[in-house]
Amino acid sequence: MKLLKKIWGVFHSMKCAIVLLVILTAACVAGSLIPQGEVASYYTTVYPEWAGKLILTIGLDDMFSVWWFIVMAGLLCLNLVLCSILRFPQLLRNYREGYTLEARKKRNRPEDWRWMPREETSVRNVFSALHFKPIAQESDGETWQYAVRNRVGIWGSWICHLGMIAVIIGFGLGQKYMLDTYVYGVPGQEKQVEEAGLCVAIDDFEVKLRDDYTVEQYQAQITVKDEKSGKEASGTTRVNAPFHAFGMDFFQNSTGWAATAKAYKGSELLDEQVLCQGELISLEEIPLQVQMTAFYPDYYNDGTGPTTLTPLLKNPVVIYTIYYDGNFFQMDAIGTGLPIQIDDYRFVFENPQQYTLIQIVKDPTMAYVGLGGILVILGIILAFFCRTEELWMRENADGSYVVFCRSVKGAELFADAVEGALRADGEIAEARQPSDGADEPLGQTDDESVLSDDGGRKSERAASESVPSDDKGGKSDQTDNKLTAQMRTEENSGTDEISAGTKKEEGEHVTDFDHR
Amino acid sequence: MSQTLITAENILFYVTVIAYFVSTACYFYYFAARSGKAAQIATALIAAGFVFHTLSLIVRGIGAGRIPLSNQFEFATAFAWGIALCYLLAYRKFRVSAMGTFIAPILFLIIGYAAMQSREVRDLMPALQSNWLVLHVSTAIISYGSFAVSCGISLLYLFYDRLSAERQSAMPDKKKLDQMSYRVITFGFLFLTIVMITGAIWAQRAWGHYWTWDPKETWSFITWLIYALYLHLRINRHWIGKRTAMFAVIGFVCVIFTFIGVNTFIPSIHSYA
Ligand code: HEM
Numbered sequence A: 001m002k003l004l005k006k007i008w009g010v011f012h013s014m015k016c017a018i019v020l021l022v023i024l025t026a027a028c029v030a031g032s033l034i035p036q037g038e039v040a041s042y043y044t045t046v047y048p049e050w051a052g053k054l055i056l057t058i059g060l061d062d063m064f065s066v067w068w069f070i071v072m073a074g075l076l077c078l079n080l081v082l083c084s085i086l087r088f089p090q091l092l093r094n095y096r097e098g099y100t101l102e103a104r105k106k107r108n109r110p111e112d113w114r115w116m117p118r119e120e121t122s123v124r125n126v127f128s129a130l131h132f133k134p135i136a137q138e139s140d141g142e143t144w145q146y147a148v149r150n151r152v153g154i155w156g157s158w159i160c161h162l163g164m165i166a167v168i169i170g171f172g173l174g175q176k177y178m179l180d181t182y183v184y185g186v187p188g189q190e191k192q193v194e195e196a197g198l199c200v201a202i203d204d205f206e207v208k209l210r211d212d213y214t215v216e217q218y219q220a221q222i223t224v225k226d227e228k229s230g231k232e233a234s235g236t237t238r239v240n241a242p243f244h245a246f247g248m249d250f251f252q253n254s255t256g257w258a259a260t261a262k263a264y265k266g267s268e269l270l271d272e273q274v275l276c277q278g279e280l281i282s283l284e285e286i287p288l289q290v291q292m293t294a295f296y297p298d299y300y301n302d303g304t305g306p307t308t309l310t311p312l313l314k315n316p317v318v319i320y321t322i323y324y325d326g327n328f329f330q331m332d333a334i335g336t337g338l339p340i341q342i343d344d345y346r347f348v349f350e351n352p353q354q355y356t357l358i359q360i361v362k363d364p365t366m367a368y369v370g371l372g373g374i375l376v377i378l379g380i381i382l383a384f385f386c387r388t389e390e391l392w393m394r395e396n397a398d399g400s401y402v403v404f405c406r407s408v409k410g411a412e413l414f415a416d417a418v419e420g421a422l423r424a425d426g427e428i429a430e431a432r433q434p435s436d437g438a439d440e441p442l443g444q445t446d447d448e449s450v451l452s453d454d455g456g457r458k459s460e461r462a463a464s465e466s467v468p469s470d471d472k473g474g475k476s477d478q479t480d481n482k483l484t485a486q487m488r489t490e491e492n493s494g495t496d497e498i499s500a501g502t503k504k505e506e507g508e509h510v511t512d513f514d515h516r
Numbered sequence B: 001m002s003q004t005l006i007t008a009e010n011i012l013f014y015v016t017v018i019a020y021f022v023s024t025a026c027y028f029y030y031f032a033a034r035s036g037k038a039a040q041i042a043t044a045l046i047a048a049g050f051v052f053h054t055l056s057l058i059v060r061g062i063g064a065g066r067i068p069l070s071n072q073f074e075f076a077t078a079f080a081w082g083i084a085l086c087y088l089l090a091y092r093k094f095r096v097s098a099m100g101t102f103i104a105p106i107l108f109l110i111i112g113y114a115a116m117q118s119r120e121v122r123d124l125m126p127a128l129q130s131n132w133l134v135l136h137v138s139t140a141i142i143s144y145g146s147f148a149v150s151c152g153i154s155l156l157y158l159f160y161d162r163l164s165a166e167r168q169s170a171m172p173d174k175k176k177l178d179q180m181s182y183r184v185i186t187f188g189f190l191f192l193t194i195v196m197i198t199g200a201i202w203a204q205r206a207w208g209h210y211w212t213w214d215p216k217e218t219w220s221f222i223t224w225l226i227y228a229l230y231l232h233l234r235i236n237r238h239w240i241g242k243r244t245a246m247f248a249v250i251g252f253v254c255v256i257f258t259f260i261g262v263n264t265f266i267p268s269i270h271s272y273a
Helices: A002-011 A014-033 A040-046 A049-057 A060-065 A067-097 A101-106 A121-129 A151-177 A366-385 A411-426 A447-451 A454-466 A474-480 A495-504 A508-515 B003-033 B036-064 B072-094 B097-115 B131-162 B165-169 B174-207 B215-235 B242-265
Strands: A113-117 A135-139 A142-149 A179-185 A190-193 A198-209 A215-226 A232-238 A243-245 A248-265 A268-276 A280-282 A288-296 A299-301 A306-308 A317-324 A327-335 A339-342 A345-362 A389-395 A401-407 A483-487
Touching: A002 A014, A002 A067, A014 A060, A014 A067, A014 B215, A040 A049, A049 A060, A060 A067, A067 A151, A101 A135, A101 A142, A101 A389, A121 A411, A151 A366, A179 A190, A179 A198, A179 A248, A179 A268, A198 A248, A198 A345, A215 A243, A215 A248, A215 A345, A232 A243, A232 A248, A248 A288, A268 A280, A268 A288, A268 A345, A288 A306, A288 A345, A299 A327, A317 A339, A317 A345, A366 B174, A401 A411, A411 B174, B003 B036, B003 B072, B003 B097, B036 B072, B036 B097, B072 B097, B072 B131, B072 B174, B072 B242, B097 B131, B131 B174, B131 B242, B174 B215, B174 B242, B215 B242
Parallel strands: none
Antiparallel strands: A113 A401, A113 A483, A135 A142, A142 A389, A179 A345, A190 A198, A198 A215, A215 A232, A243 A248, A248 A268, A248 A345, A280 A288, A288 A317, A299 A306, A317 A327, A339 A345, A389 A401
């Protein structure tokens, strides 16, 4: 039971997530560097023998479909599901109850910043300057102002995780249940696509060329007939603009050359077929086959190998291969319309034209993956750009104020913004004092301080953390009038809190995660 | 593209390269000699270079009759533009000149890489004629630019302990540097996510599959995983500071590999860009 609990504990932990992410990253690196899907002998010859064997044994040659990669992705998904389920009630509670003055007072945190400005005016305006809407509250006989903004931001990571779950499951199921097939042919041909229950007619195909013979667009006109319902749909498919019909997408995928091959015995026409590059025409009466191996519309060969000068049909030549009884017999080049004579048989390639290859895809889970992607983006925006931040202040009996602020994402930077607003309100005149450099809005003059305009503030902060002192140079003197004290710990923090705090200070997220 | 526009683009581009180069030299001088003036000149030079850079991209866009984001030169120069933009934005926000010492050399190296590429303006092959591609590449520029800036800040963080106490006190403390780098990474991470999603949509519309584990896709996914790891490791307090700074640097090395390494070492359908 204990062991089970432990395993459960590990399973929904972030540590497990990190280990899985590291393994998946390493697998992706291997999968991208090792060529995928080659024949086994490739790995044993290109790599040292032991490495080749290792690649084949653990499936690094088929990285993204190997069982252990899928198991790791599945575990990551399970990890995310568990973590999301467990965090939901905590987040909801935190969302509802965690951002109130009472909650803040109860859970004094060492990382909450505070200042004690002397002048009243510089305090009240800070809320509005930072776009906070404070609510005045009486608590324990004291007057407080409390404001929180972007509370919804705490849902960011949760929504992002939800999106990732949808993406992983959607992608996995898509790989398994997706219909992915193709047809190819020349205009006028009609092809059966059994897996899709369709018949695809290629009505027209056009390769639009520019003046320099580069391709501007490939465009096919097709008619798709659903075999079951008998319904038809016609449309155009171009690269980047697929045709959609019957829940499927038809992509203009690629093209190549085709020609009509005719087989004669004497003057008798035995067979006539449109052959695309790579296809064969076979005779029934003898085991003779002729393949259209390659095609050059504007053939040119200077001895280094055949090539085409233009994509236009200026000097069309077919490279053909003859097989007899399944064995290679002869390979040669011949112009279209010219006969290839083998004993009594004659073959002619005519009417060269370009064929189109149309890919047919039906991915039933793509919408879920898309939705997951949107959730991931939304979650990231919420997590990082709707940062939950709190600002609150106490009016002391003597009329002075204490201002507090807290953020779990970049606490120091938020404290800087609050501090800046605190100072700016009372010090506009000073800020406008002549300044030597763009870096120093408050008029520092020594060169070194150009490293950052923060330099002055930092030394002032460090000094004020110990004893407020007049013994500071230049601008710190000025700001010190406003900020008499500024500490990282609350007055009423117990010793335990502080010692925990020294650890937690390193990572402001920790406390938040613990809490949630 | 007309000869006048080609000349104009060339002049603007090389003025930019020179501005970034001199800026890098000024940042080095500033760092070595602690000259505040040099830092100001360096930053002003990046800003001026950025203006020329923007003009050179606009001129190329007008000449090509399209948004110039479609081959290795165009993407490399836009990548450098993204770094300059992100640096200027980060500088406006954080006002830390010292980070420029580490970011300007990256900027110069990337624009130097761009200068080595073929500048020829070519018409687009059909697969590249897509608004999704434009969105994909524009977000990539912002994302990569942010990661370059976070890498620069993290390098400054890693160097911090070697600086004299006096210099340290004139800079934000390490904790703040760490948080700056983190904020910039979150920005880059958001954009990288958008890059992958717009890329997936483009691939789906062009080739019928939104994800095929092509090396370029895989490497952008690896980069994304590295930054996701960074974000999660931060939540674990022991990892904040030096280790996360190193992660930010490794993340950027992955960005560079995705951009340059994959094209150079691994065959891919993305070979044209
Ligand atoms: C590739 C998959 C993942 C992505 C893209 C992702 C994304 C994120 C993001 C963007 C954050 C916000 C980080 C921050 O606030 O600094 C986050 C936080 C977090 N993630 Fe993930 N995550 C993934 C996997 C996981 C897994 C598998 C777990 C399992 C336990 C997990 C657990 C957490 C936890 C506990 C937090 C902290 C929440 C908080 O304090 O706000 N993450 N994640």
